[in-house]
Amino acid sequence: MNALGIIFSYSERENLRELTKRRTLASLPIAGKYRVIDFHLSNFVNDGIYDVSVIAKNNYHSLTDHLGAGKEWDLIRKRGGLRILTPFARHDSEKPGIYRGSIEALAYNMHSIRRSMAEYVVLTGSSILCNVDYKDLIETHIRTNADVTTVFTKQKGALGGIPQGVAIMNFDENNRLTNIGLETEENNTGDVNWGLDIFVVRKSLLESLVADAMSYGRFDFNEDIIKRLISNLTFQGYEYNGYLLEVNTVAGYIQASMSFLDPYVRAKVFQRPIYTKNKDSVPTRYYDGCYVNHSIISDGCRIEGTVENSILSRGVRVAKNAIVKNSVIMQNTEIMRDVTLDHVILDKDVIVREYRSLSGHATYPVIVEKGSIV
Amino acid sequence: MPYRQNRQMVAMLLAGGQGSRLGVLTNKVAKPAVPFGGKYRIIDFPLSNCVNSGIDTVGVLTQYQPLELNAYIGSGQPWDLDRQNGGVFILPPYVKGKSGEWYKGTANAIFQNINFIDLYEPEYVLILSGDHIYKMNYQLMLKEHIAKQADCTIAVLQVPWEEASRFGVMSVDNDFKIQEFEEKPENPRSNLASMGVYIFSWAKLKEYLQKDELNPESQNDFGKDLIPSMLSKNEKMYAYEFKGYWKDVGTIESLWDANMDLLLANAPIELDDPPWRIYSRNANMPPQYIGTNAILVNASISDGCNIDGTIENSILFPGVKVESGAVVSNSVLFSGAVVKQNAVVEHAILAEDCIINERAHIGQAKRTEAAEGPKKISVVGQDTVVEAAAVVYAGESVEGIITKEVRE
Numbered sequence: 001m002n003a004l005g006i007i008f009s010y011s012e013r014e015n016l017r018e019l020t021k022r023r024t025l026a027s028l029p030i031a032g033k034y035r036v037i038d039f040h041l042s043n044f045v046n047d048g049i050y051d052v053s054v055i056a057k058n059n060y061h062s063l064t065d066h067l068g069a070g071k072e073w074d075l076i077r078k079r080g081g082l083r084i085l086t087p088f089a090r091h092d093s094e095k096p097g098i099y100r101g102s103i104e105a106l107a108y109n110m111h112s113i114r115r116s117m118a119e120y121v122v123l124t125g126s127s128i129l130c131n132v133d134y135k136d137l138i139e140t141h142i143r144t145n146a147d148v149t150t151v152f153t154k155q156k157g158a159l160g161g162i163p164q165g166v167a168i169m170n171f172d173e174n175n176r177l178t179n180i181g182l183e184t185e186e187n188n189t190g191d192v193n194w195g196l197d198i199f200v201v202r203k204s205l206l207e208s209l210v211a212d213a214m215s216y217g218r219f220d221f222n223e224d225i226i227k228r229l230i231s232n233l234t235f236q237g238y239e240y241n242g243y244l245l246e247v248n249t250v251a252g253y254i255q256a257s258m259s260f261l262d263p264y265v266r267a268k269v270f271q272r273p274i275y276t277k278n279k280d281s282v283p284t285r286y287y288d289g290c291y292v293n294h295s296i297i298s299d300g301c302r303i304e305g306t307v308e309n310s311i312l313s314r315g316v317r318v319a320k321n322a323i324v325k326n327s328v329i330m331q332n333t334e335i336m337r338d339v340t341l342d343h344v345i346l347d348k349d350v351i352v353r354e355y356r357s358l359s360g361h362a363t364y365p366v367i368v369e370k371g372s373i374v
Numbered sequence: 375m376p377y378r379q380n381r382q383m384v385a386m387l388l389a390g391g392q393g394s395r396l397g398v399l400t401n402k403v404a405k406p407a408v409p410f411g412g413k414y415r416i417i418d419f420p421l422s423n424c425v426n427s428g429i430d431t432v433g434v435l436t437q438y439q440p441l442e443l444n445a446y447i448g449s450g451q452p453w454d455l456d457r458q459n460g461g462v463f464i465l466p467p468y469v470k471g472k473s474g475e476w477y478k479g480t481a482n483a484i485f486q487n488i489n490f491i492d493l494y495e496p497e498y499v500l501i502l503s504g505d506h507i508y509k510m511n512y513q514l515m516l517k518e519h520i521a522k523q524a525d526c527t528i529a530v531l532q533v534p535w536e537e538a539s540r541f542g543v544m545s546v547d548n549d550f551k552i553q554e555f556e557e558k559p560e561n562p563r564s565n566l567a568s569m570g571v572y573i574f575s576w577a578k579l580k581e582y583l584q585k586d587e588l589n590p591e592s593q594n595d596f597g598k599d600l601i602p603s604m605l606s607k608n609e610k611m612y613a614y615e616f617k618g619y620w621k622d623v624g625t626i627e628s629l630w631d632a633n634m635d636l637l638l639a640n641a642p643i644e645l646d647d648p649p650w651r652i653y654s655r656n657a658n659m660p661p662q663y664i665g666t667n668a669i670l671v672n673a674s675i676s677d678g679c680n681i682d683g684t685i686e687n688s689i690l691f692p693g694v695k696v697e698s699g700a701v702v703s704n705s706v707l708f709s710g711a712v713v714k715q716n717a718v719v720e721h722a723i724l725a726e727d728c729i730i731n732e733r734a735h736i737g738q739a740k741r742t743e744a745a746e747g748p749k750k751i752s753v754v755g756q757d758t759v760v761e762a763a764a765v766v767y768a769g770e771s772v773e774g775i776i777t778k779e780v781r782e
Binding site: 287300 | 411452662674
């Protein structure tokens with residue numbers, strides 16, 4: 001594919017509480033062994049896009065650690081490959097890495113984007129997991145002679161409404177964008193088209209649009225490029241009907257995580273391979289007296305207790321008589337004897353000592369920060 | 375000329391064996407590519423031992439059914455053996471001038487690759503085979519070899535006397551200098567068995583390989599020809615005693631046994647060992663899903679499995695599916711095996727992608743039998759389909775499509 005994929009590793013409107021205190025949204029663990037960015041990278045690679053740039057803003061240490069040189073995603077390439085665009089101090093800016101919007105983020109990294117030999121650019125955020133067919137998207141973009149093609153959906157989000165803060169779009173009968181606004185209501189369940197923050201544009205046009213907006217001090221892609229130029233350029237819509245998982249909020253994250261227990265969702269999501277960092281962990285061991293019911297378990301776990309309706313990452317230890325229910329347990333955590341967890345998110349490297357009991361609620365899970373000892 | 379760094383020691387891994395005693399399991403793959411332990415293949419053990427011992431130049435000598443093995447090793451990246459200098463090399467037999475022949479024996483395989491070894495001008499050569507499960511630091515053995523100024527050092531371990539006649543055994547003096555070497559003797563005089571791990575000083579080995587090649591009587595085998603010939607010439611040959619877990623997995627029973635060893639309460643070999651990790655090529659599958667009807671009793675289960683039945687004392691490779699009501703006990707299921715509703719699999723090895731249909735029964739027909747006497751292991755070959763309610767009896771090996779009851 002003659003395209004450069006650009007992933008924004010952060011979200012301007014996320015609320016993931018402690019989960020993103022020390023990491024960027026794209027490196028949030030999900031579905032056991034994966035990180036959010038694995039889905040975006042694998043989608044690109046599965047559609048033949050081997051030239052991918054990841055724009056990082058802050059807290060990107062865990063992201064660079066996870067991605068390395070891009071080996072697992074087959075992104076060590078002579079032509080293209082993976083680039084992580086980290087913020088840097090410039091003589092003309094006071095606060096490096098604090099982008100005032102996606103346009104500024106693109107502008108500050110234009111030196112790298114310009115160097116790519118790709119003709120088209122596909123831009124995506126991190127907070128919505130889906131599997132847009134990029135081949136078809138780019139072909140449609142070319143066929144319709146659009147200046148910018150934007151991906152939208154009519155589906156309700158995972159929480160039953162339209163996610164707050166997304167762009168609401170109206171199209172004419174030829175799918176040409178006629179109007180764009182911002183979703184401000186909470187839990188809007190109306191019948192609208194909302195944007196997935198995925199765009200295709202010719203690279204040369206993107207370069208000039210970004211340069212132009214920057215010269216006027218305009219930084220928001222939806223507001224300052226699309227809305228302003230809606231009558232001058234053709235913005236085409238491309239409807240998406242596949243699976244959708246949002247990980248912008250804790251409630252969305254829990255919902256998205258738990259949806260992997262549904263065989264229908266797993267079949268859809270893992271229809272094509274999703275690549276992730278290889279840890280060379282051993283297979284999971286289940287010992288006498290364990291009880292596991294309706295759960296996703298990753299490699300390298302040792303389970304002696306009870307696990308129900310939960311998602312376990314790699315290398316989790318669940319000791320005798322411990323009970324883990326309705327919870328998301330991240331990598332290398334240790335749950336000791338006679339512990340009870342219900343609706344809990346344990347971040348990486350947490351130890352829960354004997355006889356502790358933690359209980360949250362579906363709408364407000366207990367989050368235990370990375371490395372804590374309870 | 376590209377820059378090439380000389381190596382102190384190069385490893386040569388003999389991976390050309392057919393492994394005919396593994397029956398249907400090696401119909402399509404060479405023995406070193408046979409799966410082991412839930413996500414590994416036998417060859418992962420010597421390769422990982424090499425890398426963990428700091429040996430980064432490994433020649434893998436292939437001959438029998440090499441396709442899967444070649445694809446598995448690939449660039450060597452999973453073992454960190456994709457290197458600018460050195461790394462892993464697949465070495466099949468090749469045509470030389472007007473001649474060219476198959477590897478006639480283990481020693482001949484090395485003889486035919488003298489030029490490869492010479493590229494690295496090593497002082498020592500480590501000879502390994504691809505049919506054992508063990509974790510060993512070859513560097514410690516090399517230290518001994520150097521300290522004793524040996525020409526050849528053979529790794530040995532003590533085996534029970536009654537089993538000694540299955541191995542090459544050696545008698546040693548107090549300093550572990552080898553006095554006598556017997557290949558599979560009827561009345562063994564020692565219980566120090568060769569592990570098939572040798573370190574040779576390269577100059578000496580080269581000399582003997584060339585001599586051995588000129589001898590028309592020779593079978594060109596290390597154990598049968600080369601080592602006895604070196605002994606008879608009073609070369610300095612020492613045994614190096616290894617004290618750890620080592621298992622030959624050349625037969626169905628021993629392969630099954632070694633897998634079951636991993637499930638013991640105090641497993642004699644621990645694979646969850648970060649400083650001495652066993653590396654393998656990643657299957658790239660989603661995590662396993664354990665369903666609402668699953669009962670797991672002492673099991674080892676890998677990525678991509680979908681389990682809704684009962685698993686007891688068994689090892690499941692990536693992508694295995696066990697449906698509700700099915701029972702899998704004391705068995706090893708290779709990647710992609712499917713056990714459908716209410717089927718029973720006992721004391722069996724199921725090879726890749728085989729399908730056991732509803733109510734079929736593999737292995738010990740009555741589970742009570744399993745309690746006493748030596749177990750007979752049933753084997754279901756790669757891509758085999760066992761039809762609904764069909765029976766495969768204890769100790770049988772089957773392939774193809776099994777439609778009706780098979781009687782012994």
